[in-house]
Amino acid sequence: MIYANYAATTPALSPGVTRELRSYLGETHLNAARNFEGLEAGAIALRARKALARLFGAESPLQVVFTSGATAGLNLVIQGLVRPGDHVLATMVEHNAVARPLEALRKTGIITVDWLPCDAEGFLDPQQVRQGIKKNTRLLILSHASNVLGTLLPVAECFSIAREQGVFTLLDAAQTAGVIPLTRELGADGIVFTGHKGLGALAGIGGLVLGEEVSQAMRPWIAGGTGSASASLDMPLFLPDKFEPGTQNTMGILSLAVSVEELLDIGVETIREQEKALTSRFISGLEALSNVRLYGPKEPDHRTAPVSLGIQGSDPGEVAGSLFEKHRIVTRSGLHCAPLAHKTAGTYPEGTVRFSFGRGSTEAEVDSTLEALATYGGGPTSGFRVPV
Numbered sequence: 001m002i003y004a005n006y007a008a009t010t011p012a013l014s015p016g017v018t019r020e021l022r023s024y025l026g027e028t029h030l031n032a033a034r035n036f037e038g039l040e041a042g043a044i045a046l047r048a049r050k051a052l053a054r055l056f057g058a059e060s061p062l063q064v065v066f067t068s069g070a071t072a073g074l075n076l077v078i079q080g081l082v083r084p085g086d087h088v089l090a091t092m093v094e095h096n097a098v099a100r101p102l103e104a105l106r107k108t109g110i111i112t113v114d115w116l117p118c119d120a121e122g123f124l125d126p127q128q129v130r131q132g133i134k135k136n137t138r139l140l141i142l143s144h145a146s147n148v149l150g151t152l153l154p155v156a157e158c159f160s161i162a163r164e165q166g167v168f169t170l171l172d173a174a175q176t177a178g179v180i181p182l183t184r185e186l187g188a189d190g191i192v193f194t195g196h197k198g199l200g201a202l203a204g205i206g207g208l209v210l211g212e213e214v215s216q217a218m219r220p221w222i223a224g225g226t227g228s229a230s231a232s233l234d235m236p237l238f239l240p241d242k243f244e245p246g247t248q249n250t251m252g253i254l255s256l257a258v259s260v261e262e263l264l265d266i267g268v269e270t271i272r273e274q275e276k277a278l279t280s281r282f283i284s285g286l287e288a289l290s291n292v293r294l295y296g297p298k299e300p301d302h303r304t305a306p307v308s309l310g311i312q313g314s315d316p317g318e319v320a321g322s323l324f325e326k327h328r329i330v331t332r333s334g335l336h337c338a339p340l341a342h343k344t345a346g347t348y349p350e351g352t353v354r355f356s357f358g359r360g361s362t363e364a365e366v367d368s369t370l371e372a373l374a375t376y377g378g379g380p381t382s383g384f385r386v387p388v
């Protein structure tokens with residue numbers, strides 16, 4: 001099988017993660033009473049927070065807050081930060097994890113939202129941010145890279161414009177954490193990540209790194225017990241407890257601790273170079289295929305792994321199904337939970353077939369995928385749609 005769907009989730013855990021999870025289940029968890037489970041869970045969480053703080057350049061491990069994934073992290077900030085009458089800016093390439101919570105607040109009349117236009121390849125002109133900011137703009141949310149087109153957004157420049165005008169900034173790094181170096185220099189008040197993609201951890205764990213100012217401005221979205229300041233009926237005001245009520249997902253957190261430590265050993269720059277080489281090889285190979293159209297940028301420095309394609313005269317869902325049945329190639333077709341990005345690329349509503357190679361992929365797999373793709377298309381129907 002060829003797995004070309006890393007943008008959705010990572011297919012296999014590293015041996016280190018599997019080993020430590022087994023040992024946790026076999027020893028620590030089964031002997032919870034003897035090992036003072038609470039203490040052990042706290043130690044695991046601190047280990048993960050330290051690794052993640054290094055990965056994201058956070059000053060303190062306590063700035064790392066765990067959630068069930070990027071969706072919960074994005075909602076935590078959106079629901080906790082905006083107030084009635086606020087205005088929020090986001091882009092036309094956002095995932096529904098951003099688009100749906102914002103639209104729900106907009107439709108109930110609580111906030112106004114502007115979706116900043118990107119060009120057909122997904123590029124955002126930072127001037128759009130400058131022009132889009134209003135007196136009541138509270139928050140700018142940017143996806144670091146489009147999960148449909150692979151396009152990297154000019155986040156540092158956009159965030160600097162927003163922060164100059166007192167607007168909070170939130171980075172959705174679901175597609176880039178563990179693949180592209182991410183540091184505080186990007187200027188984000190919050191960085192949201194998920195475990196099961198580039199970080200190589202379990203599904204159902206993720207979180208955010210929060211700056212001091214934004215964390216003070218946010219209300220806790222979910223309230224409950226934290227094991228701290230228990231005499232008070234109010235949530236503690238300090239991080240991470242303010243945003244981490246309830247029993248934590250210790251297995252998920254352990255998987256993050258181990259996978260991020262491994263990532264730091266390898267170096268995110270090294271992973272980025274490997275990913276760039278594979279994606280460039282794939283995109284160069286596509287040039288020889290007249291039946292295939294690439295949506296999104298070609299230049300490796302301007303993009304990350306997701307490569308969205310249209311196959312002449314063929315339905316994306318049928319191509320993806322056939323790629324799996326005939327060639328055992330796993331891709332993802334349709335709208336990829338990002339309908340606005342497809343409207344931007346001109347591929348709405350039919351979507352595209354998305355290929356994304358990652359850490360476990362090989363050059364031979366890329367070449368076999370190109371060979372398989374050469375056998376598609378060329379049918380009698382209308383051909384490609386032109387981006388609008």
Ligand SMILES: Cc1ncc(COP(=O)(O)O)c(C=O)c1O
Nearest residue numbers: 069070071095097147174175194
């Ligand atoms: C850009 C982007 N944001 C957010 C998410 C949501 O991540 P999760 O499902 O882990 O909450 C995804 C997942 O596909 C994504 O690609």
